[in-house]
Amino acid sequence: MDSADIGLAFLRIVIGLTMAAHGAQKAFGWWSGPGPDGWRRAVASMGFRPSGLWAAISTLAELIGGPLLGVGLFTPVAAAVLVGQCTVIIGQVHLPKGFWNRNSGYEFPLVLAAGAVAVALIGPGALSLDHLLGIAFDDAVRLGLVVIGALGGLAALMVPRVAARDEEAGSAP
Numbered sequence: 039m040d041s042a043d044i045g046l047a048f049l050r051i052v053i054g055l056t057m058a059a060h061g062a063q064k065a066f067g068w069w070s071g072p073g074p075d076g077w078r079r080a081v082a083s084m085g086f087r088p089s090g091l092w093a094a095i096s097t098l099a100e101l102i103g104g105p106l107l108g109v110g111l112f113t114p115v116a117a118a119v120l121v122g123q124c125t126v127i128i129g130q131v132h133l134p135k136g137f138w139n140r141n142s143g144y145e146f147p148l149v150l151a152a153g154a155v156a157v158a159l160i161g162p163g164a165l166s167l168d169h170l171l172g173i174a175f176d177d178a179v180r181l182g183l184v185v186i187g188a189l190g191g192l193a194a195l196m197v198p199r200v201a202a203r204d205e206e207a208g209s210a211p
Contacts, residue, residue: 041162046163047110047202053153054108057120061100064093084130092099092197107154110166112173117158118187124151126193130198146169158184 061070
């Protein structure tokens with residue numbers, strides 16, 4: 039173990055707990071969060087249908103992916119899930135508002151996604167459950183999982199656009 043392992047553990051824990059806390063806001067209404075009903079309504083207002091399913095997916099991504107990343111268990115899988123979630127957060131909510139977090143821009147979720155990508159590609163380090171349990175992923179697998187996470191997020195961003203198109207087609211004369 040060296041200082042890089044300590045740094046990776048710190049990065050994993052901060053990103054993982056931050057994502058888990060956001061999931062807890064959605065799931066339980068903690069820390070002034072919307073709770074499950076408020077989050078489902080918010081997801082519906084973004085155009086995701088069925089809103090209950092997409093609200094559950096996004097909540098579970100944070101509630102499961104965050105702690106897994108934090109403890110370094112199945113690290114690149116957890117990171118990929120969080121990258122996908124951050125991709126949706128950025129693309130659906132924050133991108134139109136510019137970069138700066140002050141204006142609800144994408145600065146904050148971009149930093150979380152970048153940290154998750156870095157941990158996935160570097161590996162979890164010696165202070166992780168992956169290391170303790172002998173779980174290892176090849177470089178190509180780690181990179182592939184990150185790409186799959188990002189592409190999954192981009193695919194999810196198509197859901198509101200398809201739903202809007204279908205609603206328009208259904209209301210056309």
